[in-house]
Amino acid sequence: YTFSLRSADFFALQPRQTLALCSDRRGLCINPNRQCSGKRYNVPPSAEFVARVAGIPTMAKLPYQDTAEGLDAAFVGVPIDTGTSNRPGARFGPRQIRVESAMLRAYNSGTRAAPYESLVVADIGDVNVNVYDLKDTCKRIREAYRKILATGCIPLTMGGDHTIAYPILQAVAEKHGPVGLIHVDAHADTSDVVLGEKIGHGTPFRRCVEEGLLDCKRVVQIGLRGSGYSADSYEWSRAQGFRVVQVEECWFKSLAPLMDEVRNQMGKGPVYLSFDIDALDPGFAPGTGTPEIAGLTPIQGVEIIRGCHGLNLVGCDLVEVSPPYDTTGNTALTGANLLFEMLCVLPKIKYY
Numbered sequence: 001y002t003f004s005l006r007s008a009d010f011f012a013l014q015p016r017q018t019l020a021l022c023s024d025r026r027g028l029c030i031n032p033n034r035q036c037s038g039k040r041y042n043v044p045p046s047a048e049f050v051a052r053v054a055g056i057p058t059m060a061k062l063p064y065q066d067t068a069e070g071l072d073a074a075f076v077g078v079p080i081d082t083g084t085s086n087r088p089g090a091r092f093g094p095r096q097i098r099v100e101s102a103m104l105r106a107y108n109s110g111t112r113a114a115p116y117e118s119l120v121v122a123d124i125g126d127v128n129v130n131v132y133d134l135k136d137t138c139k140r141i142r143e144a145y146r147k148i149l150a151t152g153c154i155p156l157t158m159g160g161d162h163t164i165a166y167p168i169l170q171a172v173a174e175k176h177g178p179v180g181l182i183h184v185d186a187h188a189d190t191s192d193v194v195l196g197e198k199i200g201h202g203t204p205f206r207r208c209v210e211e212g213l214l215d216c217k218r219v220v221q222i223g224l225r226g227s228g229y230s231a232d233s234y235e236w237s238r239a240q241g242f243r244v245v246q247v248e249e250c251w252f253k254s255l256a257p258l259m260d261e262v263r264n265q266m267g268k269g270p271v272y273l274s275f276d277i278d279a280l281d282p283g284f285a286p287g288t289g290t291p292e293i294a295g296l297t298p299i300q301g302v303e304i305i306r307g308c309h310g311l312n313l314v315g316c317d318l319v320e321v322s323p324p325y326d327t328t329g330n331t332a333l334t335g336a337n338l339l340f341e342m343l344c345v346l347p348k349i350k351y352y
């Protein structure tokens with residue numbers, strides 16, 4: 001296309017107007033209405049042309065659509081905190097991540113990835129959860145993800161507390177068989193029963209193992225720490241064949257070498273990435289339900305995600321952002337950026 005609209009023209013456009021010209025030479029959307037779906041790709045409007053603070057806050061200012069139909073990847077919110085054991089608030093995570101995601105731009109400056117020139121991406125809204133019934137919520141999540149995965153779309157999930165990984169992985173394993181798992185977290189989330197309950201944010205990966213959803217030799221847990229219920233807190237994980245990388249192994253280091261090993265461990269099979277924001281140190285990401293000191297840095301978080309490039313990723317989530325404890329919005333902002341980094345390492349992403 002030839003980019004020929006004068007800036008004054010933007011303000012003359014009416015909200016529902018159809019544009020013959022949707023994007024400029026670089027494929028950046030110049031349509032303040034963000035309805036770029038008529039073209040091959042959905043491209044968020046650039047803040048060079050459309051004010052960051054303008055518009056309805058979808059994830060990354062992408063178009064919203066009802067279903068995953070026609071998409072290669074989709075951002076999905078799962079707004080629950082009914083599974084939280086301590087500080088609540090993660091039900092507001094998807095909304096706050098969307099708000100802070102207005103800072104995201106279209107290209108990854110560090111890796112030169114161009115996600116919106118590679119995949120058709122949209123925000124498909126939230127799973128309609130039952131905030132009064134966690135087990136019913138799990139059923140709703142599983143069914144919603146069955147539908148998303150049936151279209152061939154890769155879900156990028158915004159949590160919500162970590163309970164959601166269990167029903168999501170039920171749907172993922174139904175489609176792909178047992179998957180490899182890269183689990184970044186302060187906690188193993190492998191408890192059996194908590195307060196008499198099998199379902200909660202401390203138990204999802206125990207349930208996943210019981211149901212055969214994970215290829216246990218291809219599971220790594222990174223960043224685990226904090227006081228435990230016994231001296232060997234991660235014994236159960238190791239007994240399943242998981243690789244456990246406690247945070248002490250991560251301190252003061254680049255995690256790029258670790259990720260070389262993780263890529264070898266994962267091989268060519270399907271992999272799911274589950275990133276609990278509490279893996280990061282609460283100094284960087286205080287807005288979360290169960291913070292633990294001496295955690296990963298955002299740099300290490302980015303290294304982990306960028307280290308997933310080349311894997312057969314079939315789904316990703318970023319969970320446990322709790323806006324009431326996020327007084328600056330920076331936890332949600334970090335979550336939004338980590339989700340963008342996840343998008344940038346999906347299969348078939350173009351790199352300049």
Ligand SMILES: [Mn+2]
Pocket residue numbers: 162185186187189201276320
């Ligand atoms: Mn967790």
